[in-house]
Amino acid sequence: MPGTPPTRFVYLGPEGTFAEQALRTVPAAERGGRTPARSVGEALDAVRAGEADAALVPMENSIGGAVGVTLDELAEGEPLVITREVILPVEFVLAARSAVALADVRTVAAHPQASTQCRGWLRDHLPDATVVDVLSNGAAAAGAANGEYDAAICAPIGATRHRLAVLADKIADHPDAVTRSCAR
Numbered sequence: 001m002p003g004t005p006p007t008r009f010v011y012l013g014p015e016g017t018f019a020e021q022a023l024r025t026v027p028a029a030e031r032g033g034r035t036p037a038r039s040v041g042e043a044l045d046a047v048r049a050g051e052a053d054a055a056l057v058p059m060e061n062s063i064g065g066a067v068g069v070t071l072d073e074l075a076e077g078e079p080l081v082i083t084r085e086v087i088l089p090v091e092f093v094l095a096a097r098s099a100v101a102l103a104d105v106r107t108v109a110a111h112p113q114a115s116t117q118c119r120g121w122l123r124d125h126l127p128d129a130t131v132v133d134v135l136s137n138g139a140a141a142a143g144a145a146n147g148e149y150d151a152a153i154c155a156p157i158g159a160t161r162h163r164l165a166v167l168a169d170k171i172a173d174h175p176d177a178v179t180r181s182c183a184r
Contacts, residue, residue: 006053007032010046012039016138016158022086022181023056024157036138041073048078056086060180063090064113090177092118092137095164096144096151102167105129109140110153118153121171 005028012019013036020036023029035052037043046052058067074080092114096105108115108122108131115122115131122131132149134140141158143149151167152158159166 008035008051008053009033009056010035010037010043010052010054011056012043012058013037014136014138014142016141016154016161017136018088018090018155018157018179019056019058019181020138021155021157022088022179025086025088026056026084029054029056040067040070041076044073044080045077047080054083056181058179058181059085061090061113061177062179063117063174063177086181087178088181090117090172090179091156091170092153092172093156093159093166094151094168094171095141095154095159095162095166097147097164099165100150100167102126105150105167107132107149108151108153109134109143109149111135111137111140114140114153117172117174117177120173121168125168125171 009029009032011023015036040057043055043057047055057070059070060066102125108129110131112133114137137154138158140152141154141162144152145162
């Protein structure tokens with residue numbers, strides 16, 4: 001029904017990602033249901049199928065550029081209308097299961113975009129650590145939480161959601177970076 005605020009939200013998951021953090025800035029989403037999707041296509045298709053009222057997916061990163069998969073998925077299928085844009089500062093943290101010295105960190109899980117945006121910090125503070133590519137910042141946090149990796153580069157919400165100790169915050173090489181997401 002036109003004018004009715006959405007109550008069922010889907011976002012690019014898993015839990016603990018910047019997409020979830022961006023969605024949580026939308027007041028209606030704080031009151032409604034929030035479900036992570038496995039892909040941008042799955043999130044948008046949930047709206048197209050009537051399984052969700054709105055989806056929030058990443059559109060652009062000020063450092064990494066446009067998110068091609070989102071542009072492709074918006075161009076395919078039944079048209080959707082973008083009704084909101086959310087701009088979120090990108091503030092990466094280094095988090096681990098417990099407070100440990102940086103010298104004890106040997107493996108760091110990170111989405112490739114995250115490790116690229118924190119390259120200088122990693123070089124200066126963890127030069128001997130092995131960075132392991134994972135599918136998302138949320139997956140990095142989950143991997144650190146279950147002990148698969150010593151630490152993770154993730155969004156602050158990922159550290160909170162997975163009850164990780166923040167070893168260092170604001171570790172991005174570009175402190176003014178933002179991510180732009182769109183919602184339908």
